[in-house]
Amino acid sequence: MAGQANERREIPDATVARLPEYLSALTALDEQGVGSVSSEELAALVGVSSAKLRKDLSHLGSYGVRGVGYAVDHLSYQISRALGLTQDWSIAIIGMGNLGRALAAYNGFANRGVEVVALLDEDPAVIGTIVAGLRVEPVADLPRIAAERGIAIALIATPARSAAAAAESVVAAGITSILNFAPVTLDVPEEVHIRKVDLATEVQILAFHHQQQRARTVLPGLRVAAQ
Amino acid sequence: MAGQANERREIPDATVARLPEYLSALTALDEQGVGSVSSEELAALVGVSSAKLRKDLSHLGSYGVRGVGYAVDHLSYQISRALGLTQDWSIAIIGMGNLGRALAAYNGFANRGVEVVALLDEDPAVIGTIVAGLRVEPVADLPRIAAERGIAIALIATPARSAAAAAESVVAAGITSILNFAPVTLDVPEEVHIRKVDLATEVQILAFHHQQQRARTVLPGLRVAAQ
């Protein structure tokens, strides 16, 4: 009579980072009317090994059926619940340049537990314009807006030079989760959670692997001269 | 008399993923006229521990001076070289929607070893228009364009439904590195290197941590009722 299952285990970070991928694949399966999947099938859709998938899911509880697989709808629900997506999260986007506007218009968010409820900029020429159906508001109003609309997460999409100030406003407004698109490291209090997405970084990582592969296939076992 | 240093060690993936951050911080220091940094200082700028930084750099070789630190310009050069950025990389962006246009206009690439040399779309209404100074070309021409301009990396910024087809074109054009912004898993031959950037995934990871933190501070030691 223990009520809910192994809920109290800590979920490893590496697992948390993959749960959204599983959820997205499950949603697609559900839309195709698929009712049940094996770990093997789901893992293939996401591009991980089935052992890893099963280990990941085991941290949420025991929601599969041995000999059969997982019920798509039930597993979706359990992952959503683990991620905290049974409620919607309100987010704000700061910086209405090209990237900010693209993020505002991005509709990969809808149906994924996330709603954009505020767009902010500090440029008077941009404030008051309508982007993706929302009126752009001044960054200075963030404390009031964050409180009124229950904003949990801020996306910083400003140019690099304004990002630190934007982060300061966000923190001052009491928001403790930031997704940073500006190519700078933000210095925030340690209770604030930051994730960073940097295009140049991603491309450089690809460039590294590209170069390695080239070195391996074009010059197998050859020493390259010093530069 | 061993010629170049510990060049032949494999660089761990985790290290490679951080090298661009170090490089970016070093570039900023260089612009400020700083000539030398300690591991402690550089690590603080990037937000990692100094031990991790030193271990990372040790995989490239021994480019510091004991008791002193690292010469900013020399270390920048060595990291650039390790990443393969002593040459510029040409990239193509596929999909000229909001996100694709934002990426095309993004100038965090310039000065970071990366140049956008082609913009592609399949919509006749978009082909031929000018975006960020480049003419949008048909995806069908990718094989020719890739060969002519030496494209090494493709960014896929199409809607989810067109991403698989875009990936197929990219692979058919002989490009072996992809940065995927569409919220789907791409199925490609194993010699093709893929990295994925998914906004909804990033936000969901933040939401998870947000929720955890809330649970810890608001209800310490309390059991939450089953839903």
Place this chain on the structure above:
DNA sequence: AAGTGTGAAGTCTTTCACAGCT
């Protein structure tokens, strides 16, 4: 005196391989 470079220890993550359930 200061700060790098690195073995060794500790932690986290993945993979293996199979017992156990349906």
Place this chain on the structure above:
DNA sequence: AGCTGTGAAAGACTTCACACTT
């Protein structure tokens, strides 16, 4: 008969702490 859930082994990454160099 088939597929999950999981201990145990292997591997990757991080942190420690100090010998070594300037």
